[in-house]
Amino acid sequence: MRSIEMCPDHRWWIRNSPDFALQVEFMTMHASRTNARRKFQRALLAAFSRARAAAGQALKQYLPGRPRFCIRTNQRRRHDARVFEYLESRHLLAGVTVTAFNDVVNGDMTSIAALVATPGPDGISLREAIIAANETPGLDTINFSGAGSILLENGALELSDSNRTTIEGNGLVTVDAADQSIVFVVNEDATATLSGLTISGGGFQAYPVDSLTSGAGIFNAGTLQVRNSVVTRNTANDNGGGIHNSIDGDLTIVGSEISHNFATNVGGGVNNFGTVTIIDSTITSNSSGDGGGLSSGVAALPPAPGSPPGPDTEIKGDVTIIGSTVSNNSATENAGGIYNVAGVVRIDSSTIADNVAYNPNRLTFPNAGGGVFTTDELIVSNSTIRGNQGDLGGGLTVGFDGNAFVTNTTISSNIWANQSVRLSGAAGGVYVQGGGKLDLVNSTVFGNTGWTLRGGTGGLFNAGEVTLNNTVVAGSVGSFPGVEVRDLTNNGVLLGSNNLVQDGQGTLGLTGTRTGNPFLGPLADNGGPTLTHQPILESPLLNAGNNALAVDSAGQPLQTDQRGSGFVRQSGNVDIGAVELQVVDSLVVTTTEDIVALDGQVSLREAVSRAGASDVITFADELGAATINVTQGRIPLNSGFVIDGEGDITIDAGGNSRVFRVSNSASVELRGLTITGGNSGGNSGGAIWMDHSTGLTIIDSHITGNTASGGGAISQRFSTSGPGLLVINSTISDNTAT
Structure with a gap:
């Protein structure tokens, strides 16, 4: 067989027999693709019967600017079949295996090939492999010879290759900075994947970018994927104990755990100034001042008194969370779980559970949003917010200028945390501040605990503008016998239709409101990715909704209930609440x-x-x-x-x-x-x-x-x-x- 084909490094090989191969460097030509292809084909076929130099000259003369095809000629006895095929352009995939688990630098790091050929006396370290990958064009993969822990002694590991560098630990490798530096830095314009790693020990002497002290475990200013990894026990003096994603950063977290990280300011687990996508991951047991689990965006700073307005300092982040859990995080200020300061946060098919925003020594202003606190755009769908604690809204707080749209979601068993007597309004489930807006559609707010000493609201306290459609607010509880705890308190604008409010209070502005026991089952696994309250067959919620109001944030009809695929919103009238009883x-x-x-x-x-x-x-x-x-x-x-x-x-x-x-x-x-x-x-x-x-x-x-x-x-x-x-x-x- 003889063939000519393009290699991953943009070079072409002419193979005329198993015994030799002629390599010719790629050159860019400015010729139309059709004419170049025709000339190229003729020249190559002729080249097989000429000397190697002639074949090389044909390639140099007729190769098109973007190589998209190759020519293969196959000989079988006396027949000569020529096949012309198109190929996409490819990059060289360079690979290196780390064999030394100490942090040494003594090999030839001018390229991966040079490092493999001339490693240091200790073998190849991770730092050497990364430096060599940064110097090697194309896609690079760094593997490990086995299991082990790498203790960093020479500062952060910096990735700067604009082509993707993948570090694959297969769940066997720990990289620990011993509280002396950031662990990984992904520079601007770099592209990287960290897979199967445990990243820990990022410390106070953090990388001097973005307030100098952000991102102890990972600082990302490029494009980064974190897959099947654990980012744990990192500490930042400022933002992003586990991961800080900078303004131009594009971060994707898949199948990973972000746990036990700390930041003194915001974002104990993750702090975001750019774009973050989190899929099938867990953010748990992190802590900070604000946003114990995750914080996104920066609010615009007002000018000093007597000063003219300065430049806009607002930074809008973009966060999407799908099929994930944010749990057991804590904040001493606001938002134990998720803090959306500026930008948009989307939460779908996820659980926000057992987060706390609470500081018993804070007497000047209450802590807001045990589970989620937003002062900008928030979209929640098919999710459960449960068991969170905070001063104003245990589950969800919509701050001034906040705009939240919540569909097919359960808000249950959340608690107003502080038992002092300094507040006249608080809610265990949802709190909407003045200027805030909330749409609750086909959702269930049930079994939340309100203010405990002077009465209060268990389900929903509204001081802003709230629209309730096809939603149940019920089952509110208190800790002290004889103290009234209401399901709904309305001190703002309240609109909507086809709801059930169990005690019937605070419903002025609503139409078609039902009252009484909704007859919901306990919070349980009723199918789907999250826990839900399922109505029993005798529930007044069944078929009591309005189909025209059962829409998502884009105004499209809801196809399923909270549980997702396999749990359709039935024909006829939809049920009130997050779960549609499947009558069968x-x-x-x-x-x-x-x-x-x-x-x-x-x-x-x-x-x-x-x-x-x-x-x-x-x-x-x-x-x-x-x-x-x-x-x-x-x-x-x-x-x-x-x-x-x-x-x-x-x-x-x-x-x-x-x-x-x-x-x-x-x-x-x-x-x-x-x-x-x-x-x-x-x-x-x-x-x-x-x-x-x-x-x-x-x-x-x-x-x-x-x-x-x-x-x-x-x-x-x-x-x-x-x-x-x-x-x-x-x-x-x-x-x-x-």
């Missing part, structure tokens, strides 16, 4: 108890009462081979449905009553059941009594151990019009007629 689930029996209760469980008696013609009642897999004891009298079967036990379910009346009565001209099918213990009390039909004009089909079942005066198992009142009884592949045995 109500016909799956989940308990063996013979009860009718508003507890979220489905008994056989409840399923029968809900089923209509052609419905099928089944039993949850976790019940296994279960026995349902009938304790509330016979179960009436009044419609043409199917009860399918799949051979696992026994229904036992315990000798206290019949098991079933078929009535109302129903035609019922019982499949895969054992029916026993029926006793008609001196009447006919020990297990099953059939009214006239009814029908019963029994398939793959056993009816045994029942007693009656006539028809120990089954009896039907005389009828000439009903479909009657049909028994298929079943046994009727050991029943008694007295």
